[in-house]
Each structure stands twice: as C-alpha cells, then as structure tokens.
C-alpha cells in the first residue's frame with residue numbers, strides 16, 4: 001500500500017534522505033563505524049557540523065552578525081532560553097498570542113520572572129486569525145516582541161509581508177515553517193526552530209541570534225547549558241550534541257539545496273496548499289475555518305463541524321494509507337501537514353479520498 005504521512009511533527013522526511021540514512025547506519029568501510037557510533041569529536045562529525053551550519057546560512061542568507069547554534073530540548077526549551085538570555089535589561093517582553101505555542105512561550109517567560117505583556121490575541125476566536133499590533137504598541141517598553149511565524153496547531157502564518165512592524169527587537173518561533181517559505185532574517189533579532197517539523201528528525205533545535213544583542217545582556221545567573229554564548233563559543237559542542245539528529249539535519253538541508261532552495265520549496269508548497277484549500281473551499285462537507293489571508297502553507301486545518309464524523313474519517317483515512325490526519329487534541333478535526341518533503345502525490349491522494357467520502 002502506498003502511504004503518506006501528514007503528521008505535524010515529527011514530520012515526513014525526503015525519501016532520498018531516508019535511503020542515505022539507511023546506508024550510513026551500516027558500518028562505514030573506512031571507519032568501521034555506523035553513523036550512530038561516531039564520536040562528536042571525530043573529524044567526520046566536525047565536517048557534518050560545519051556543513052549543516054553553512055548550508056543553513058546559505059539557504060537563509062544569514063549574515064555574519066548572527067550566530068547559529070544547535071541545542072537540544074526542542075522549541076519548548078527555547079521558550080525559556082530566549083527570555084533568560086535576551087530579556088535581561090528591561091526584564092519585560094511582548095507577545096503576539098497567535099496560538100497555543102505563542103501562549104506557551106509567554107507562560108514560560110512569566111514563570112522565569114519576566115514581565116509578559118500580551119499585545120494582541122485571537123484566543124477568544126479560537127486563534128482562527130492572526131492578531132496584529134495596535135497603534136499604541138510601545139517597543140521601548142520591552143526587551144523584544146515575540147511571534148510564532150507559523151501556528152502549527154491552528155494553521156495560520158505571518159508570511160513575510162505580514163510580519164509585525166516594530167522599531168524594537170523581534171524574535172520568532174519558526175519551528176513549523178522554517179525553509180518552507182521565504183523570510184528576511186535581518187528583520188529578526190533571534191529565531192529558533194525545532195528540526196522535527198520541516199528539517200529532520202527530533203532531537204535538535206536551531207537558534208539564530210544576533211551576536212551584538214546577546215553581548216549586551218547580563219546573564220551572570222544563567223547556567224552554561226542555557227547560555228547561547230556558551231554554544232557559540234564551543235561551536236554547539238560544550239557537551240555531547242545530538243550527533244545523529246545534526247547529521248540528518250545536514251542531509252535534509254543538502255536535499256533542499258539540491259532541489260532548488262527556499263524559492264523552489266515555496267513554489268511547491270504554494271501549489272500543494274492551494275490545491276487542498278481550493279478543494280476545501282468548493283466542498284460542501286469540509287470547511288477550512290481559518291481566515292483566508294492568514295492561512296498556513298504547511299499545516300492545513302479543516303473540519304466537517306461534526307467531531308464524531310471527523311474522527312471516523314480520520315480512522316478511515318488511515319486504513320487507506322493516509323496517516324496522521326487528526327487535528328491537534330486541543331482543536332480536533334483534521335490537519336494535513338504539507339512540509340517541504342511532502343510530495344504533490346500525497347495531496348492528490350488526500351483530495352481523492354476526501355472527495356470519495358463527500359460523494360459517499
């Protein structure tokens with residue numbers, strides 16, 4: 001049976017990457033080691049680490065003023081590292097509450113003793129549109145403004161041309177749409193993304209931080225594992241890094257480059273998403289509840305507005321080889337994640353299936 005994985009994360013990986021991993025799991029004929037066994041201090045891994053960093057810099061056009069580091073602990077640890085390292089002057093941050101992960105970032109900062117101001121929220125409308133800054137936003141009152149570029153659970157995106165305009169520092173959680181569409185990195189002061197959505201398997205998270213901003217902070221009470229500066233100084237190898245995850249990340253980045261980079265990914269993602277949204281907009285059974293202008297390319301949320309029916313159809317889809325179509329447990333319904341590695345064939349198969357269900 002042909003199967004497709006619509007999971008929001010860990011998400012689908014490119015087929016050639018899986019094949020390469022399979023080959024590298026066997027013992028290398030020169031080193032007599034599997035990729036799972038190599039030392040992080042080996043020349044082989046040093047090359048992988050440097051390669052992953054450079055590919056990311058090239059793909060996103062990251063200037064030298066930014067450091068790029070690899071951290072464990074996922075996006076959730078970044079919810080804590082960001083305020084610990086970058087909100088030390090005013091001890092105060094602003095958050096656009098555009099979804100579940102934005103709210104979690106706000107909560108984590110608050111638990112660390114930072115003052116958190118929600119400067120826009122669509123929570124009361126189930127996050128079905130993106131909150132924007134209002135005219136009275138005072139950037140000077142905060143160390144930074146935090147946004148979530150793509151709201152993985154709710155299916156909304158601040159695309160590049162919709163980014164909030166602030167004269168202050170801007171940080172972004174790009175976990176679920178990094179390299180899926182273009183962003184001008186120079187508009188941000190810090191960005192992070194867990195790899196397991198669009199960039200590789202779980203286990204590594206990348207953070208891109210403006211170095212001079214980092215240097216202007218006072219972090220004497222931040223431990224070594226929580227300091228970006230320590231990761232920068234030690235080339236992300238203060239302790240044992242997630243060797244396999246960084247190796248797989250490098251393979252995925254290499255695949256993106258070979259396929260034509262972010263421009264080509266964007267072109268494909270737009271075609272895939274448009275096809276599915278068009279079907280949903282035409283459908284009498286299924287509905288995409290998100291505000292049209294705010295729709296995500298990578299996480300497409302829809303529903304029949306009947307929770308029981310949704311669950312039945314998700315189960316039926318699985319029997320037909322369409323896996324992980326259930327929406328996040330907090331919203332239910334359906335969610336089709338169309339990350340970079342998702343082929344158009346998956347979208348075609350999904351539409352064919354949904355169409356059959358609708359026609360009965």
Ligand SMILES: *Cc1c(COP(=O)(O)O)cnc(C)c1O
Pocket residue numbers: 009073074075076077101148150151152173174175176194197
């Ligand atoms: C998945 C996700 C997270 C959380 O990532 P973890 O690695 O599970 O901590 C945070 N933000 C966004 C936008 C996500 O999609």
